Amino acid sequence: MKLIGSLTSPFVRKVRVLLAEKGLDVELVQENVMSPESTVPNFNPLRKVPVMVTDEGESLYDSSVITEHVDGLADPPFMPRHGLERSRVRRDEALGDGIADAGVLIFYERKREPALRDDAWMARQRQKIDAGVAEIGRRLSRSPWLGGDSLSLGDISCACALLWIEFRLPEIRWREEQPALAQWAASIEARESFRATRPPPA
Numbered sequence: 001m002k003l004i005g006s007l008t009s010p011f012v013r014k015v016r017v018l019l020a021e022k023g024l025d026v027e028l029v030q031e032n033v034m035s036p037e038s039t040v041p042n043f044n045p046l047r048k049v050p051v052m053v054t055d056e057g058e059s060l061y062d063s064s065v066i067t068e069h070v071d072g073l074a075d076p077p078f079m080p081r082h083g084l085e086r087s088r089v090r091r092d093e094a095l096g097d098g099i100a101d102a103g104v105l106i107f108y109e110r111k112r113e114p115a116l117r118d119d120a121w122m123a124r125q126r127q128k129i130d131a132g133v134a135e136i137g138r139r140l141s142r143s144p145w146l147g148g149d150s151l152s153l154g155d156i157s158c159a160c161a162l163l164w165i166e167f168r169l170p171e172i173r174w175r176e177e178q179p180a181l182a183q184w185a186a187s188i189e190a191r192e193s194f195r196a197t198r199p200p201p202a
C-alpha cells in the first residue's frame with residue numbers, strides 16, 4: 001500500500017495523521033500534483049491528492065474515502081461504527097475538508113496575475129472559512145473535542161484545515177480570535193502524529 005501526495009496538502013496530512021495515530025507505516029510517494037510530470041493522473045482521473053494505492057494496485061480517492069478505509073484497518077477507531085454518531089463525525093470531517101477546499105481555492109486564485117483574480121470569488125471562499133471557523137469555535141465552547149469526550153476524525157480534519165490556513169493564509173487569525181480553538185489546536189499539535197506531519201517551512 002502507498003500514499004501519493006505532498007507534504008503540504010491538508011487532505012494528505014489528515015490521512016497521514018490517521019495512519020500515524022494507528023501506528024500504520026505506509027510509504028508516502030511525494031508528488032507535485034500541478035507538475036506536468038506528475039503521475040497522479042495515472043491513479044486518479046480527478047488529478048488530486050491524496051491517492052492511496054492498495055497492494056492489489058487499486059486506487060482510492062478522495063481523502064474521506066481513504067480515511068474510511070484506514071479507520072477500518074487498525075484500532076483505535078476514530079469514528080463510531082454506526083448510525084447518526086458516525087454521520088456526525090463524518091460531517092465534522094467534511095467541515096474541515098470544506099474549509100480546506102475554500103482555502104486551497106483562494107491559494108490557487110492568488111497565483112494568477114492580479115488582473116485575472118476574481119475578488120468576489122475569493123470573498124465567497126473567505127466567507128466559508130470564517131463561518132467554518134465560527135462553527136468549530138461554537139462546538140468547542142461546549143465540549144473539549146468536536147467528537148465529544150475524545151479525539152475523532154472530525155477533530156483531525158478540522159485541525160489539519162486550520163493549521164493549513166495558518167500556514168498558507170496567515171492573515172486569517174483564527175488562533176488569536178478564538179481562544180477555545182487555540183487551546184484545542186495546541187493540544188492536537190502536541191500529538192506525535194501532528195508533530196511528525198508538520199509541513200516544511202513555506
Ligand SMILES: N[C@@H](CCC(=O)N[C@@H](CS)C(=O)NCC(=O)O)C(=O)O
Binds near residue numbers: 011061
Ligand atoms: N476532495 C479532495 C480534495 C483534494 C485536493 O483538493 N487536493 C489538492 C491538493 S491540496 C489537489 O490535488 N489539487 C489539484 C487540483 O485541484 O487539480 C480530497 O479530499 O481528497
